[in-house]
Structure formats: C-alpha cells, structure tokens
Amino acid sequence: MINQTSIIARGLLVAALLPWLWADASGAWWNSRRSARETPPPPVPARSHQAPTSQPDRKQRRALPEENLSPAPAAAPETPAPFVAMEPGTASDSGFTTVTFDFSVPIREVARWGDLSTSEILAGNGLTYKRLRAGQVLKIPAVENGIPGEVMAGEMSREIWRGVRGARRIALTFDAGGENDAAEELVAVLKETETSASFFATGRFARRYPREMALLASAGPVYNHSDTHPDFTTISAEMIRDELQHAEDSVSSQTGQSTRPFFRPPFGERNRAVLETAADAGWKSVYWTLDSLDGYDETLKGEELARNVLEPRRTNGASADEFLDGAIVLMHVGNHETVKALPEIIGGLRERGFELVPLDTLLQP
Numbered sequence: 001m002i003n004q005t006s007i008i009a010r011g012l013l014v015a016a017l018l019p020w021l022w023a024d025a026s027g028a029w030w031n032s033r034r035s036a037r038e039t040p041p042p043p044v045p046a047r048s049h050q051a052p053t054s055q056p057d058r059k060q061r062r063a064l065p066e067e068n069l070s071p072a073p074a075a076a077p078e079t080p081a082p083f084v085a086m087e088p089g090t091a092s093d094s095g096f097t098t099v100t101f102d103f104s105v106p107i108r109e110v111a112r113w114g115d116l117s118t119s120e121i122l123a124g125n126g127l128t129y130k131r132l133r134a135g136q137v138l139k140i141p142a143v144e145n146g147i148p149g150e151v152m153a154g155e156m157s158r159e160i161w162r163g164v165r166g167a168r169r170i171a172l173t174f175d176a177g178g179e180n181d182a183a184e185e186l187v188a189v190l191k192e193t194e195t196s197a198s199f200f201a202t203g204r205f206a207r208r209y210p211r212e213m214a215l216l217a218s219a220g221p222v223y224n225h226s227d228t229h230p231d232f233t234t235i236s237a238e239m240i241r242d243e244l245q246h247a248e249d250s251v252s253s254q255t256g257q258s259t260r261p262f263f264r265p266p267f268g269e270r271n272r273a274v275l276e277t278a279a280d281a282g283w284k285s286v287y288w289t290l291d292s293l294d295g296y297d298e299t300l301k302g303e304e305l306a307r308n309v310l311e312p313r314r315t316n317g318a319s320a321d322e323f324l325d326g327a328i329v330l331m332h333v334g335n336h337e338t339v340k341a342l343p344e345i346i347g348g349l350r351e352r353g354f355e356l357v358p359l360d361t362l363l364q365p
Contacts, residue, residue: 096139096365100158103134114140126165126325131316135161135287137326139365156261156279159270162289163362165326169355171362172345173288175264175295176201176216176333177229183212183333189342190219198359199333200264200286203227203250210254216333217255220358224248224263224283231269237277244281262286262359286359288330290323292341295332302340305331309341310348321352326362 099110107129111121122128125138137160163171174186176199190197197220204227206213216222226232227246235243248259263283265274275285290312292305300308315323331338349356 095142097142098137098139098164098363098365100160101132101134101136101138102158107132110138110140116141124166126322131318133161135159137162137164137363139164139166156282156284157272157275159275159285159287160328160363161287162328163326163359164365167355168325168353169357169362170324170326170349171328171359172197172331172356173264173286173328173359174199174216174331174333175225176205176213177225177266178205178332179334180205180209180212181334182336182339183209184215185336185339186333186342187215187219189339189346193343193346195346195356196220196358196361197356198223200225200262201247201251201259202229202266203247204229205333206247206250206254212333213251213254217257221360222251222255222257222259223286223359224251224259226263226266229266231267232265232274232278233269233271237273240274240277241281244278244283259283264288286328289327291330292338292345294335294338294341295330298335298337300337302337303344305337305341306344306348309345324349324352324354328359328362 101107101110107121108118111118114121116124118129121138121140122132125136127136135158163169172195174197176183189195199216199220199222201213201216201222202225213222224244224247226243227250228243230239230243232240232243244263251259260282261284263278264286265278268287270285278285290309292308293300294305309329310320312320312323346356
C-alpha cells in the first residue's frame with residue numbers, strides 16, 4: 001500500500017513539473033535555432049587566383065583565336081605602355097600617320113593630336129570603343145608637330161596585334177620553325193594565286209633548309225622568329241639577344257635581306273622584359289589577330305583550317321568581315337593541311353572584297 005501511494009505521489013509530482021520542464025527545454029532549443037539563424041555563416045574561403053605551378057604543354061600555351069580580344073579588366077599590365085608612332089614624324093602620301101593604341105593613354109588624346117573628336121577617330125578606323133584594344137594600329141591625320149615626344153619613348157617595345165582597319169586588307173603570316181614539309185607546295189599556291197604573304201623564320205630552319213628558305217623569301221618578306229625557338233620568357237636577356245642575332249645572321253645570309261624590324265616570339269610567349277630586350281636589339285613584336293590553329297591542333301583538316309579563318313568564332317560582337325578587316329592571320333610552314341586550306345582561304349577572302357597584303361603594307365595608313 002505504501003509503495004502504491006509512493007508511486008502515485010511521484011507520478012503527480014512529475015505531471016506537475018512536466019510543463020515547466022517542457023517550456024525550459026523548448027525555450028533552450030528555440031534560442032539555439034534563433035541564434036543559428038541570426039549568426040552569419042562563416043565566410044567562404046576566397047578563391048585563389050594564383051597561377052598553377054605546373055606549366056601546360058607548350059602547344060596549349062599559345063593563345064587561341066581572339067584570346068585577348070578585349071582588354072583585361074582585372075590585372076594591369078606589368079608596365080603601362082603608351083601610344084607609339086609606327087613611323088615617327090613621317091606622314092604618308094595620304095596625309096595620315098599611324099600609332100599603335102594602348103589603354104594607358106585615353107583615345108581622346110589620340111583624337112586631339114589629329115584635331116578630331118573621339119567619335120571621329122573611332123569611326124575613321126572602323127571601330128567602336130568596345131572593339132578598341134591594345135595593339136591596334138590606328139591611322140590619324142598627320143600633324144605639323146608630330147606625336148608628343150613622351151609617347152615616342154619605348155616605341156619599339158609596343159607589340160602589334162592588328163593592322164590598320166578600313167581598307168579591307170589582311171596579312172597572311174606563316175611561321176617557319178619546324179619541318180620543311182609542303183614548303184614548296186605552299187609557295188606554289190601563293191604564286192599561282194598571286195598572293196602576298198609574310199614569313200617569320202628561325203635561324204635553324206634557314207640553316208637546315210636553305211633551298212626552302214630561298215623559296216619563302218621569293219614569296220614575301222621574312223622576319224625573325226628566333227634562332228632555336230625557345231620560350232623567351234624563360235631565358236635571359238642576353239640569350240634573347242643572341243637568339244635574335246643568330247637568326248638574323250642565318251636568315252639574311254639566305255635571303256639577302258634583314259629580318260628587322262619585326263619578330264614573333266616563339267609559342268607567342270612574351271612579357272614586358274622580352275619586348276623591351278628585343279626592342280633594344282632592333283626588333284618589334286608582331287602577334288596575331290586570328291590563329292588558323294594549324295600549329296595548335298595538327299589533326300585539323302584543310303576545310304576546318306579554312307573555316308577557322310573565314311568564319312572566326314570570337315569577334316567581340318562584330319561581324320566576320322568587320323573582324324577580319326586589318327587582321328594578321330597566323331599559319332605555319334610545314335603542314336600539308338595548311339596548303340590544302342590556302343586556295344579556299346584566299347578565294348573566300350577575295351570574294352568578300354579583301355586584299356591580301358604584306359605585313360608592312362597592312363601597317364600603313
């Protein structure tokens with residue numbers, strides 16, 4: 001009887017205390033949930049922008065078509081480059097001169113030199129501000145006092161990416177740094193179609209294949225592509241100078257002409273130090289506007305290479321013809337598929353009203 005009474009008493013006590021216990025427990029739970037909601041989550045770790053430590057394959061390191069179409073909004077260049085006159089103080093017969101654009105100087109300053117408005121200088125070069133980028137060669141009216149002296153500093157170290165727009169001219173350029181396969185057939189197509197081209201040859205190519213070197217020179221000017229095709233960003237300034245000079249000696253001995261004033265860095269790899277070292281030695285870098293990809297992917301067939309040129313995929317909103325006006329096209333000596341693509345490329349561009357010219361002509365007003 002006592003045990004039953006005790007059990008009943010304990011039950012009544014628990015029943016009496018249960019609402020208080022529940023309220024306390026639920027309050028603690030609610031407070032913990034509210035705290036969790038009101039406390040901001042820990043910040044997401046910032047995404048690293050550090051470059052990968054391992055270098056990709058060299059073929060993959062070369063820029064794809066229009067890789068640098070628009071100026072990079074984030075990272076500034078190592079050293080801001082000013083405008084540079086292509087032919088300092090010299091006006092052409094057309095009454096115009098040329099400068100290579102760089103974003104460190106506002107376009108309105110270029111317009112002011114020619115006594116024009118910004119819209120006039122852009123329209124006169126077939127451009128909008130959105131489509132303007134560093135490396136674009138601009139034509140401006142020749143002025144009596146010439147381009148400001150401070151702009152002339154470092155002239156040769158400013159890289160060219162595209163020639164003058166508005167004349168529907170294109171420069172086909174061929175790098176000769178590998179084998180001599182199809183070199184004779186390449187030159188034959190150029191001559192049969194009466195097509196002007198320009199070449200960038202290594203000294204090693206000239207020494208190994210003197211006959212082919214002479215053939216290339218008969219089809220257009222030959223410029224410098226280094227001696228042994230190293231990555232210039234990985235070697236010393238002295239080695240860069242030696243590479244360029246040895247190439248100059250070997251190529252000019254076969255062609256009878258200097259490779260100056262232009263060079264193209266092997267693999268397209270360069271930085272400010274490379275450009276300045278080359279400039280001090282007498283060479284100005286010429287990059288490309290459009291890569292046919294014949295050296296990037298050697299499995300591509302001729303029709304695919306032709307399509308890469310005739311139907312560029314990355315045009316920054318411009319039509320294909322607007323994009324191709326003033327373009328420097330990259331191709332290679334030594335690829336049979338390139339030779340197969342050439343007639344279609346040449347014919348297709350001419351049908352659309354383009355003139356194929358040597359590189360130096362493309363850079364003139």
